[in-house]
Amino acid sequence: MTDPIIEVRDLRREFLVRGTSGRWLRRARTVVKAVDGLTFSIPEGAAVGYLGANGAGKSTTIKMLSGILVPTSGVAHTCGLEPVRDRSRLARQIGVVFGQRSQLWWDLPLSESFRVLGAIHRLSPAAQARRTDELIERLDLGGFISTSVRQLSLGQRIRGEVAAALLHSPRLLILDEPTIGLDVLSKERLRNFLVEQRQLRGTSLLLATHDMGDVQRLTERVIVVDHGRSVYDGTLPGIAELVGAERIMVVQLAAPVPPLDHIPDTRLVGVEREGTQQRLSFVPAETTAARILELVGQHAQVQDLTLEEPDIDDVIRKLYLRTAEESVQS
Known part of the structure; x- marks a missing residue:
């Protein structure tokens, strides 16, 4: 069994923030x-989304994993190395992209930056x-x-x-808002x-x-952090199930029918095209698409249907609300 990549x-x-407080502006x-x-591990070859609101601790974690910041306490290993102590060795095994910061030389042609980085x-x-x-x-860079x-x-x-970041074929690619x-x-x-x-080289991705859209397209697992703590570690569908997020079945009917607002375990969210297209919302833990289709078929002839997955932004928002409520109750 191979060691985790992270x-x-x-x-x-922790950061010490200095300021002033009180009537006499005392230093605070x-x-x-x-x-x-934080505690988690990522196996080699995995692709993991690291999610959280602004200020949740994502960029700070990445900086500790890449050796830019020293942890206050705890253990961090990246590619089997201690990021700060082994920073030079680690740099040859990882690639990091910060969306709002550059590792390229501003005044040099892109080709020269690659030549310098290769050296x-x-x-x-x-x-x-x-x-x-x-x-x-592969990236269509020839024109510039x-x-x-x-x-x-x-x-x-x-x-x-x-x-x-990929020039030296790193084992791990870390992307921060790419x-x-x-x-x-x-x-x-x-x-x-x-x-x-990832398919060609087995590159691990954080x-x-x-x-x-990035998360759905590129990752198979997500870790959600809030105020520096992990609040979820699993799959995107798993979050939706955890917070009771709804799916929507859109049914196309052969002829107009009255609103299908009486189908058990569903909620009618829209009637369109004079009743020939209707949208029914449901929670997967409470019923199935097959059961809903069977019940709708008792009232109308179904010509076609589509299923719409929950909006992921809304799912994450519900997860934060759930976590906040649990913190208050505890």
Whole structure:
């Protein structure tokens, strides 16, 4: 059995915030717990979404896993190494992309940044050229590879950042809001590339994002954090089941019928096209789509149906509300 690519145990990071308080503006110091006792592990080859609201502790965790920040207490291992003590060795095994920060040289052409990074990672000229050519082709960088980074559009720069992070073929790729500000086409192009890289090379992925499209497309497991603590670790469908999120069945009927507001364990949420299309909401734990279809068939002839999954943003919001209520009750 191989060691986890990431393992944290009771990981904590506190910051001391200085300010003033009181009538006489006395100096005050407040301890802020950005990460508060996280424990989880990620096996090699996995793709995990790391979710949470702004200030939940996502970026702080990533900085500790990559050796940028020293934990206040607890244990963190990345690729079997201690991130701070073994930072140089770790840098050769991971790639990190911060959506709002750059690892590229602002005034240099993209190609020169790749050449510098190849030297830093001690790639041979042949290996660097081979990998650079592959990334140029896969990410469609050819049209701006000789353009200075400062002149690139946001979408072009992000593709360059991802290519730079993967230049040395790392075992683990950590992405912090990689698609922030990108248009729909740029997002889809980047997602397709990341899926392809994982299939070809078995690269492990830790993805911190607010974009649920990224999570659904790229990951099979999610860890949700709130105020530095893990509040969920499992699958996206598992969250929906936990909070009782609803699915929607859209039925296309052969002829108009009165509103289907009497189907057991469902809630009618819409009647369209003069009654020939109706939308029924249900909780999967309480009934099944097959049972609903059988009951609807007793009142009308069904020509077609579709199932709409719960809105993931709404599911996460409900999870936060549930966690807050449990904290108050305890």
